[in-house]
Amino acid sequence: MSGGSGNPVLYLDGVSVVFDGFKALNNLSLFVEPGELRAIIGPNGAGKTTMMDVITGKTRPTEGTVRFHQHDLTKLDEATIANLGIGRKFQKPTMFDALTVFENLELALKAPRGPFACLRWILTGEARRKIEGVMEEVGLGARAHDRAGVLSHGQRQWLEIGMLLMQDPELLLVDEPVAGMTDQETEHTAALLVRIAGARSVVVVEHDLEFVRALGSKVTVLCEGTMLSEGSIDHVQSDPRVIEVYLGR
Numbered sequence: 173m174s175g176g177s178g179n180p181v182l183y184l185d186g187v188s189v190v191f192d193g194f195k196a197l198n199n200l201s202l203f204v205e206p207g208e209l210r211a212i213i214g215p216n217g218a219g220k221t222t223m224m225d226v227i228t229g230k231t232r233p234t235e236g237t238v239r240f241h242q243h244d245l246t247k248l249d250e251a252t253i254a255n256l257g258i259g260r261k262f263q264k265p266t267m268f269d270a271l272t273v274f275e276n277l278e279l280a281l282k283a284p285r286g287p288f289a290c291l292r293w294i295l296t297g298e299a300r301r302k303i304e305g306v307m308e309e310v311g312l313g314a315r316a317h318d319r320a321g322v323l324s325h326g327q328r329q330w331l332e333i334g335m336l337l338m339q340d341p342e343l344l345l346v347d348e349p350v351a352g353m354t355d356q357e358t359e360h361t362a363a364l365l366v367r368i369a370g371a372r373s374v375v376v377v378e379h380d381l382e383f384v385r386a387l388g389s390k391v392t393v394l395c396e397g398t399m400l401s402e403g404s405i406d407h408v409q410s411d412p413r414v415i416e417v418y419l420g421r
């Protein structure tokens with residue numbers, strides 16, 4: 173068993189997911205510490221998306237333990253899990269193009285429930301400071317009043333991360349954040365994720381190994397639904413099993 177020193181925020185032990193007899197996850201164990209940044213890599217079909225789906229309650233494991241602190245995530249629905257403080261960023265942005273960066277963050281904060289909730293909303297000084305803080309964190313401070321629709325692909329991804337941060341997640345799951353980004357945007361994204369981890373745990377699934385290297389974090393390599401190798405990027409890249417999976421055929 174590996175797992176670090178403290179109590180993990182996220183604890184997966186012996187997790188399997190079987191789809192029609194096919195094991196998408198096979199006895200997977202993974203532990204993420206408070207404030208940790210973790211990269212998950214692996215070839216196509218390795219089970220990375222299925223792992224994220226299990227954590228967020230979209231997919232139920234066939235067997236195994238999935239815990240967020242003391243909460244058994246296998247018993248909870250997606251909305252409850254999100255409310256516990258697990259945010260997930262998908263590849264496709266979900267912001268409103270006609271609204272500004274500031275307004276999108278404002279909407280993410282208040283998440284109005286019910287038809288008149290927004291009419292009762294008054295932007296308090298505290299909320300404004302929070303929005304400004306998040307804009308600085310994701311590097312969009314200078315774009316506050318630009319409409320989301322005019323942002324570059326990279327900036328839109330950062331806004332989306334900012335929208336998740338407005339909900340104060342304790343664990344943020346980020347799916348292939350740098351797909352389609354320029355080299356400069358990719359570098360900015362690595363720095364951004366390093367910056368925002370620490371105050372919360374961040375798990376990043378990504379194919380781009382140069383980007384993963386720039387994260388400087390512990391890396392977990394998945395293959396055929398199970399953990400193949402774990403450690404620094406140098407460690408996993410020199411692991412013969414990883415070399416075989418990535419380069420061997």
Ligand SMILES: Nc1ncnc2c1ncn2[C@@H]1O[C@H](COP(=O)(O)OP(=O)(O)OP(=O)(O)O)[C@@H](O)[C@H]1O
Nearest residue numbers: 191194195196214215216217218219220221222223
């Ligand atoms: N709902 C499903 N029903 C049947 N098989 C599925 C289902 N979801 C995923 N799979 C299979 O499980 C395996 C793992 O898929 P998964 O999407 O988790 O891999 P991945 O590592 O995210 O791959 P990629 O890098 O291509 O996104 C794949 O072989 C996939 O075809």
